[in-house]
Amino acid sequence: MTDHYDALETRPPAAREADLFARLPEVLRKAMAAPAYAERLRGIDPAGITSRAALARLPLLRKADLPALHKSAPPFGGLVPGLPGSFGRLFTSPGPIFEPEGTQADPWRGARALFAAGFRPGDIVLNTFSYHLTPGGFIFDASARALGCAVIPAGPGNTEAQFELIEAYRPVGYSGTPDFLKILLDAADSAGRDVSSIKRALVSGAAFPKSLQDEIKSRGIDAYQAFGTADLGLIAFETSSHDGMVVNEDLIMEIVRPGTGDPVAEGEVGEIVVTSLDPHHPWIRLAIGDLTAALPGLSPCGRSNMRIKGWMGRADQTTKIKGMFVRPEQVAEIGKRHPELGRLRLVVTREGETDVMTLKAEARNANRDLRQAIASTLRTIAKLSGVVDLVSPGSLPNDGKIISDERRL
Template identity: 80%
Template sequence: MAVSAHDRYDTRETRTPSVRETELFSRLPAILRTAMETPGYAERLRGIDPSKVTNRAALATLPILRKSDLPALHKTAPPFGGFVGSQAGAFARLFTSPGPIFEAESAHADPWRGARALFAAGFRPGDVVLNTFSYHLTPGGFIFDTAARALGCAVIPAGPGNTEAQFELIEAYRPVGYCGTPDFLKILLDSAASAGRDVSSVKRASVSGAAFPKSLQDEIASHGIAAYQAFGTAELGLIAYETSARDGMVVNEDIILEIVSPGTGEPVAEGDVGEIVVTTLDPDHPWIRLAIGDLTATLPGKSPCGRTNLRIKGWMGRADQTTKVKGMFVRPEQIAEIGRRHPELGRLRLVVARDNEQDIMTLWCECASSDEALQSAIASTLRAVTKLGGTVELTAPGNLPNDGKVIADER
């Protein structure tokens, strides 16, 4: 598949890998010096000479910072755990994600590096984009909003839910692009068909935040919508994105991505499954070897679309038991909190599955009784702690496996 200048965001996407690698690692020492001016990194990187960290082997000797550790670190040294030199007021927007983890948006254009992911999905300057990611407290909405506007698109800041209002916006503004979870796109399409509303203007989509199985991909495509996956986190922004090649996901520019053996921080052999570790080169808020808990593997060679950066297979599970449900992370610590609020329960196991192309949760609880009032109370606690609804099933003590697993993702 040949690529022309019209098919890429900029020429950096097709430079030789060695040129890219040299450029990234020539910038890294200055980023390390900036990071080490903060108390968090000064302690973590004590004794490191930034001038010597100029290749992947040297980078791999630096300690891992685990995303799962951020809530405790942020609580100890609020708001950013001592890993950010600027005061909170120096940033454009301030967010929180479950944990809690506190995130800051830099003031420069496209701070989450999402514009090239949207370009790869077919978005172009002048397009009208319906953005259904949440704008409330968490950064998802603004990650895609700033990306679309940096690309030159007009954005409808719709957020999720309220399909009737969404239909009015779609019929009035005729957006070509959609940003949001694939689940909500299906809801919009199904609801529009039932209500006789016209959403046919939407022709392309950048989806993230939830599973996108082949069955749902085919259903979305049957509506004439070309949907491409984007992969990222609230801390790092867009990490990788799908292209017209439909062959893995291309790693974003301006980041250094490693795949390491979970729990060790040591890079795995090419093609082996491991945990994603990312180093960013944003001087306002650098991340040095942040392990995000997601598993993936590299693909050999360059993408058929012509982009030359490293390719990954996409999301292949979790290195820990934290999982994402309807775009929200659910953590083992949250299940433990439910147990603390209901001491009459024994073992707990949250089972995450799919039903009618939607994520669903079932919390299995060992309990000596089958009290319906208790079951209802636990369901309320589940929603309060995770901010997600789910069903609760009570089972006799000893029925759940004694294997230490509290979250089982069966999707």
């Protein structure tokens, strides 16, 4: 039995990079057939976007901005080149954000993640993600069927009915949140129902801490994590090495400094930005608001794509200080104006009834003039005064946190 879904997963990284950026210009041309992309990318020659450096010069599209865009130009904010009727299914997620499902095989690119988790053609899968309006249930349903699995469209809840389905069909696989898998197993134990056919699971949509991983494993289930969104489908997934998550094929992932579109150095925590090479529904530099960091080297499982640590928090750390919103991009702008600085972190505390902000800045040469210059820049950009604390290089944690709100409100 092969360990990989296809040869694309193990090709040399340079070959993958060359393939992605050879295809990108045509995807950009397709995207620019949609009015919003035509406006956003005005003046851009797609033929020139053939490297990561060139891609990084294109503007970010923030997921947080999609609800307003979709409302202004329903249903897709002018970001989709095709008409709604050209897609297979049409969904909505909170926001609201409206998502179309393509008609091609495996439109959400999830078959690879299931394969990596041990699912194989002919397996029966209990899918407990919701099938109501949001795409979660259909993402895993379509992915499992693309792999050749039969799917029980169970959705969440109603454990009694789930037990009947499990005892009748004997599914070997589970897809759903890790929390509901535990609920299902606990309820089966209490009710004396047999769910022992389930041997592997692909979980997503909620935290899967080590304690829960150990408990699920102790109950005879080999569980893997997948990371995705309703817009992009499956972005990255765990493999047999259980050493980070491998980025999916046909995606270009960048990790950028929060509040900017600037790629971080390898290993630095930053915001995930994804460009998808789906010509029917392209995403060009979609900043999804989640933090991660790239892992060095290749996965021991043999897959050669970029690896990430998984979800490490949210990039949008906007907070209100003395009635004014302060955003990560404003802190990033301070760094641009003072390139001699390393990491920056704006710490917000409260003294008495007053908000206090302290900008911690890594600097090799701490002196009064530099501190005063940074304080002036902070005041100019944030329209608020704050304390500047110059700290030694490398002393601020590499966790992607730009604004730390430590007030007890």
